[in-house]
Amino acid sequence: MNIGFYPGCSMQGSSPEYNESVQAICSALGISLIEVSDWNCCGATAAHNLNRELSLALPARILAHAAADGLEEVLVPCAACYNRLKMVQHEIGADRKLQDSISEILDEPYQGNARILSILDFLERDVEPLLAEKIMKPLKQKIACYYGCLLVRPQNILDAKRHEDPQSMDHIMQLLGAEAIDWAFKTECCGAGLSVSKTGVVAELSGRILDDAAHRGAKAIIVACPMCHSNLDMRRKAIEQHRNKDFDLPVMYITQAIGLALGIDPVKLGLKRHFVPVNLEL
Amino acid sequence: MNEYQTIAAGLLSSGTAAMVIGYSEGSAKRVRPVFFTRPEEASTLVFDSRCVQNIAVYLTKKEIRTEGKIAIIASLPVMRSIIQLASEHQLSEEKIIVIGITPSGEVKQFNGFDALDAYVSSTTIEIEARYREKIEQVEKMTLTERWNFWKNELSACFKCYACRAACPMCYCTRCTVEMNQPQWIPVPSHTLGNFEWHIMRAMHLAGRCVDCNACAEACPLGIPFNLLTKQMILQFKKDFGGYNPSLKGLNILSSYLPDDKENFIQ
């Protein structure tokens, strides 16, 4: 089966290391991804607050292109892009009138039936079964899996399992040899919505997450969302100042963690790009 | 004498049967039903593709009842009719001998219903391709086109009830069209009443019609109302897995499954 791939802006702008690690593990495991042709912005940041039509049309165009490319599934690693695409598919899919007006805007019939895969859907289904044989360097660390909000909410639309206490990353990390701690901040808000405008709020909210993870003995935080990553990693100084406390707690994408366990060169996984250096004993 | 003639003659001469019902040559190169009690008449029996009238219809007629057994020359639709009638408690096993002639021309004598039931169950009712095409043609029409098609066809009906008389399943002693308290179906043959009659007839044959086509053959105006029962047979195959006349099975409309599927009930 051909798995489509929608990178979105973060994978190319703020979080190239996420993209690098996705590509690295896919090529190591022999999974090929086909990029959606002529893709555009998903509208996650501004559009969906300001212009409903635009907010629906942008993801609809992406889905239409995926359909035109013959892709039945599209992997969307960025949690915000994933959330927008799923929401739009849900909103338009249930409403014939909306389908017509969107088709008019797109100037082509709305075709939005591609299955949208989050990074966790993808890893759970396509990567997990391959891992056991390929692990070269088990990650023998206590880690905290942090899911954030965009991968689980709204749970009825995303069909998230155990939305208050998701398990998919925990399972994968355990497979990699790590000990995933049971903690209470897996889906708490990191403050990403106010990441630019009110950094003080981010420092407080992200700070609580770091604090609880550190308190429970985690040696790293594993994430699957570029927003979570930038808040916990890039805003670390601000958080530490705000809480008047230092955290020795690197933040890694789940794909980077998998890459490390597969023995891929940390540079190729973009691990040198982080603000908080990743110096795990491997 | 050929095989079925010999069997018929034998049954009469041995006294096993008191009467034989079959077909013989009629006027204008047509066949007609024949009822005889003397063995020597067996040689007048014919059976060929012209024998489309369903002579099972006579088995429930009071006038035909005899003291002894009746042997009947039965095509596959006639055999199906006999099983369907038997499942509706209209025929008794001790009274009937079936001289069946299969579609391939094989002559099979059935002395009991169980054997006949087994044979009938081994066949399935298939709608002929020419009718399937016609049904598809009607189905492809728009609703209005369909309505106009049937309006034109059914407006011709003048309620001679030949269709009813030809059908072995229409054995009720008082048909609902003859009911006048209340008057379900208007007496005059205007199109509305004709619709009601043919809809009712189709519904009453639901799960019972053996697709012998005798009704349509009997219609002096050639109205294609047989498409209604044929379409229903096709539809039942889709909706309920179809049916076959049988002594064991239940009628489609007097039975149900808790998880019958539909997509229109809100």
Add this chain to the structure above:
Amino acid sequence: MENKIFEPKIVAFVCNWCTYAGADLTGTSRIKYAPNVKIVRFPCTGRIDFMLLLKAFGEGADGIIVSGCHPNDCHYTSGNFHARRRWISFRSLLDFLGIDTGRITFSWVSAAEGAKWAALVNDTVSRIKELGPYTDYEKVARYYEEEVNHE
């Protein structure tokens, strides 16, 4: 009279135990709905003869509602299951004859679903309003005569 708004005539065939009681609950709850629908009470959907639907159309009904207990909830255990089979086959027969089954609403409304009853009636009324008066079927009583007169 021509400029009068079309108010469809709708007959509802409902069972006594679920939908009739559900419609009672609509009343007790004072939920408003369109007055076009008149209810004929039956003991059970199993009792509803398909001929009655034909008679209703023949007599000038623009729409019909048939409603009873949800599957498994029949007061008589299985009357509604029998009715369901009857409607599945009857509906496809009508459709094959070119009779608009869109004018018949089939539904399950329980004794607890007063609001659903109101919504069902309103939906049916507005759908039938869109379809317009149903004269085709009623008119065929005179069709042959008209044909003759025409010639």
Add this chain to the structure above:
Amino acid sequence: MARIGVFVCHCGENISATVECDKVAQAAAGFPGVVHSIDYKYMCSDPGQNMIREAIREKNLTGVVVASCSPRMHEPTFRQACSEAGLNPFLCEMANLREHCSWVHEKGEATTKKAIDLVRMMVEKVKRNQPLYPIRVPVTKTALVVGGGIAGIQAALDIANGGNKVIMVEREPSIGGHMSQLSETFPTLDCSQCILTPRMVEVAQHPNITLYTYAELIGLDGFIGNFKAKIRKKAKSVDEKICTGCALCTTKCPQKKIPSEFNEGLGKRTAIYVPFPQAVPNKPVIDKDHCTYYKTGKCKICEKVCPAQAIRFDQPDEIVEVAVGAVVIATGFTIHQTGFFPEYGYGRYPDVLTGLQFERLASASGPTLGEIRRPSDGKIPETIVFISCAGSRDPAKGIEYCSKICCMYIAKHAMLYQHKVHHGKSYVFYMDIRAGGKMYEEFVRRAITEDQVNYVRGRVSKIYERDGKLIVKGVDTLMGAEAVEIEADMVVLATAGIANPGAEELAQTLHVSYDGHHFFSEAHPKLRPVETNTAGIFLAGACQALKDIPESVAQASGAAGKVNILFSKSELTREPLIAVVNRSAPPEYSTCVGCFLCQPACPYQAIEKEEIKDRSGKVIKTVARVNPGLCQGCGTCVAFCRSKSIDIQGYTHEQVLAEVMAVLEND
């Protein structure tokens, strides 16, 4: 000729506010066959009924139409009135102008017109009504009580003390139900078991009561007065007649780690067990799913130690069939477990408990002998949080309703905690405090003022565990929507009360209706709260809706009263609204041709074959006949009969067709 009287009711203003009743009466006066038509403020009042009686006598009416409320409301009233005036009650029909017209439409021409149409419809129907006479059926004076909780116990004792026989079926090895699990009861704080156990013993010893524990109702056929119930008595693997109840076996059973249902998983039991010390009957059963012998084929220790040699490993399940005249359903309720709540940890924190678990902790017979201790480490909690409406009144959780009992038991729990842990701090998070009931509000006030329970009005958004404490994050809406965070040692969730698993199936077995939450439906929410829509089947207790002990007991006594009324006569009259296969003169005898395709369509096996014989005894014709004792009047056969040889009294072909015609007439 028909002489019909029409009586249009205003129902105070219930009808007349939107329907012009005088116009309806005037219009009806013009209907063919109507000889008398009036409107009046309250037809159901004595003067109203008198008008009907007088009109019947004076105008020699052959039929009556009362245009008022739903026939489900007052049909018996008006039929009775007609009967008193000498008119067969089945010649009276009702047009539903209130529920189906005045209450659901705005005032206007269309509404009055609809009312007129509804009256015309019933006039045309009643013209075709035939006088009918009630069917008499015998009554089996034994009641079946399903469920042995406090509601079932009360119902059984009341019926039995009324002199009638009772068969009680209980699913568990002992009767007692949830009440036997409770520590103390509100608002008196008397000990639950102390008041319950004497009743349990009375049930066991009552000469009129047969008790089947560890048994389930698996089938019910028949009708009021004449049911046949099929009961599966699950094999107890113990011969009850021999067992002395010494319980030696339960002390020797090697399987000792089975979570005790009675203790809500907080204690353990053995595989051969008595659920609790005061159980009735106080004899053990073997739980086959956990027994070593049933699982591995080896062990039989209980058999070896039993001094009475009462163990029977080969005992089979037994199916008993009993004839009963009435059924009381008292199957109770259950509650959501803590695992239902994602935001409260999916049940993974051992010190987050349900209300019932807390009852067991507080109970002197419980796993901690009445001391409030944490299941995780056995420590006495210094801070405890109670959360009401856990799931209840929360459409997002699929439960819109109020569970009704929680406000009170939470106040009780908090009080019990304060009485046992004097220095402890207790908090209650609530949405509203619903304390309607005798001494209930006073009880809650006592908790707040005397026992210093901290009531916080707000919801809890999350509970998580940190360093052995449960962090409860909520909001105090009375303190400016301030976020509140409490470090608790124990949290008790007043989880929503829900219908028992299997309630839906049971309802289908019993042919009673149930609501969207699988609680059984009463026949009328106000006026027939203990009856179901199926005659002869009654409801008691929380299986109908959540209720507390006094309400359950009251309803149970109500149901028992209904049963005893039913049993007060040896014969019962039933409405003759049943199917009939026509009969006519010879030589036809009936238009029925005897195809018997109606037989499988009948849900009650009421269609029989009748052989019509000549004088010499020779069968001329076999036709269908409806057994009037079995027919329930659904009419499925009527719609199915091709020759329309079956008709149903009260809903005949003529009647319903006339209704349809009338409703569509002259527009």
